Amino acid sequence: MSALGAAELLAAYRSGTLSPVDVMQAVLAQAAAREGELHALCAVEADAALVAARASEARWRAGTPLALDGVPVTLKENIAVPGAAYRLGTAATPDDAVARFEAPPAARLREAGAIAWARTTMPDYGMLSSGLSSLYPEPARNPWDTSLTPGGSSAGAAAAAAAGYGPLHLGTDIGGSIRLPAGWCGLVGLKPSHGRVPIQPAYAGRVAGPLTRTVDDAALMLATLARPDARDATQLPPGAVLPRPLDLRSLRIGLWLDAGWGEAPQPEVLAAVTAAARAFESQGAIVEPVPAFTTRAMADGIDRFWRMRSWLDISALPPERRVKVLPYILDWVAPAARYDGAAVFNGYSQMQALREAANAAMDGPQPFDFVLSPVSPMPAYPAHQASPLHDPARPFEHIAFTLPFNMSEQPALAINAGYMAAGLPIGLQIIGRRFDDAGVLALGAWWERLRPPQRPWPLDGR
Template sequence: MPELHQLTATQLIDGYRAYRFSPTEVASALVEHIDAWEPHINALYAYQPDAFIKAAEASTQRWAKGQPSGALDGVPITLKELIATKGMPVPVGTGLGEQSVAIEDAPPAARLAEDNALLLAKTTCPDFGMLSSGLSSFHGLTRNPWDLACNTGGSSAGAGAAAAAGLGPLHVGTDIGGSVRLPAAWCGVVGFKPTLGRVPIDPYYVGRCAGPMTRSIEDAALMMTALARTDRRDAMRLPPETIDWMDLELDVKGLRVGVMMEAGCGLPLDDEIRHHVEQAAKQLEAAGATLVPMAPVLTREMLDGLDHFWQARQWGELLKLSANEREQVLPAILAWADGGAHLSGVEAVHGFQQTMAMRRATEAVFDEIDAVISPTTPNITFPAEWPSPTNDPRQPFEHIAYTVPWNMGEQPAISLNAGFSRSASSVNMPIGVQLVGPRFGDHFVLKLARQLETRLALPTRWPMLPVINSAVK
């Protein structure tokens, strides 16, 4: 049997039920594992091992009496720093401005607490959640466990690194343009962005979703049993729906799957990523699906317009800070958001209208097909210290062209590992493949992902504890 810290959430629950081990034993093993890993990757924020062990002991007592409470009783979890937890501040990657503590749990935190999941820690994110990078002025630098010189992506940087390094089986990230799926791809884990409103969140916003980041599709489905329960604090939530999330059976035969290899704009697609996505598509074809070549859904005008709108929005957030506080924000954020100060109201509104254009384009896709398969990222990796794959603050979104349309269109999308690179410059780094379904088809997307995961049948492989060298500090 794998070591306790390597077990999936479903394996942990099976083990608790069979009395093979207890939540206390799991928590103790995990703390030891974290002590070895965390100094290398810096994935956790507000890590409180004593409170974690105490909660595990209470769970152990419930299991010993045969009275577990909740579907996740005794299972370790983390929450992205941006997701409020009662009694703790939300530094938003900067620690600037008023840092009052949260008076209540945000919906994802509340749902997991109801199921007695064990909160291990929060996870790191970049400033304002507006970089796809592990770089933060408050948290410092979060590194990729596969190679400490490489970036995790973001903004759910710590969640991706923690999942890959085995710092617990279940992690929650947030995603407004790819912030769950991008680090999932670069860290070799599963990242699921549900339909907007399927997982209630607060604060809510156009395209903003919370979703699971795990080592398996089954664990992502297990998290959805808790996360998808309704919460009226999210005025954009979907109506409550009874879904058997753990039913992951699907007959792929007869499905029409659009193969979108080109993004329409942004960074060019790496040849190795193209190969792995094509091979993944062929696995679905072998299972009986019909592959349909598909044109991009995104245009340069759409991406640039969204960029302008987000600049204006971010500049508004920066104006809430004092001049001294603004100087402490990451230079890449300041250099990018400064453009928002020079946009007219008409230009900002035009930028926002591009979210509607994306919605129209993505929704039209499903008139002809049942699902989309595409790359998650255009590139395999980039340096840990960079704020984005371009390292250019004036072009920070060239890598999100495969992911952001589905946020604005509100469709469910998932990234899973499709294999590993062989190129000399980025050997043995994970490569993500993305599956997308129609709005409200969250369960279908998880089922389809489970079929692809099974057919890919990748050998179990996770990062090894690194030996630090003088080049990486």
């Protein structure tokens, strides 16, 4: 039951072969069995979840179910729910910090009848690509190899998804925080077009989106998350989000293997992503290389801007709370104390430079319908490291393939491309034109049909 997807659960509820109560009990049991080694959850509401499951069961029996009625879902800790702990993954927040509002994604899932039974762990302020945190005693672990990170900052969400803690998991992404853990855990992770999923608080490049085991489940979840909410001034008008028909023979697909900065992709990563491109080519798509279009200046500028933003937040804390922030984060933000206005303005301007470069890469003389790339240059790394290099002076060398599309507002889907020789998943990124969330989901669904058989999910540990 732990490996069933949301679409399968809804079909089983409809036929009466499964009950939301049975499923919720199974999910709670799976989490209890694995949580001692995975550390994916920061809160579990077991009693409330079973009450919600019984209410869902009654709606199914009455023939009045909601869109996601009785489907278990986890929420990342930075998704606000009234009265729930809201500590943003850091010990620097007060012990009794709780949310005073309901974030739009949480509201949409609740209204659709999904059962938000647990909160998932994240690093301090969501500013790492791992689960390392000053708040939790142990970082989240990767179910494929528990010595490694699941990625971040949607760390617990990815660990929970790969280990069978139900089918639907909600993450957030500002530079790769959905796609990196999806890639390192063999999952489907969608960074939607900016504004597709209303969110609060909003921030440049910040989105919420699904982490699931299949494209169908990601699309099903997105259909609910994309419902409007006037609190987000960047929300898009309603549009198609379900996968649309695609004729591969009519597509021009770019293959982007050199980001222009950052760590170079490892040979096994390049081989897996190139093999995916060749599979699409074998079905009639035109595949052509995309030259590097991002630069070190873009990356360093955004790094400076983010350091200043975080330094302002952290320096405003009382001294006794400031010292509780993860030391790596403190070391990362420290140089911002010396930045002048010109440095910060130049850093901010690189968001627009990256936006223009990413969109231009798809809109050349012969535009691409989609672009393929690695999600990350390397597989998952040790759980107690903040980043692959574990160097606060070089924090973002692994996000060169994901960062551009937060700034450009394009949809980007992470999906499993294959496995390293050691068995670790390798992420393929599918990038679409702005607003074409339906297209990237459709191409992802094609890849699920074309790729070799997948290995069993690590539900029982390794």
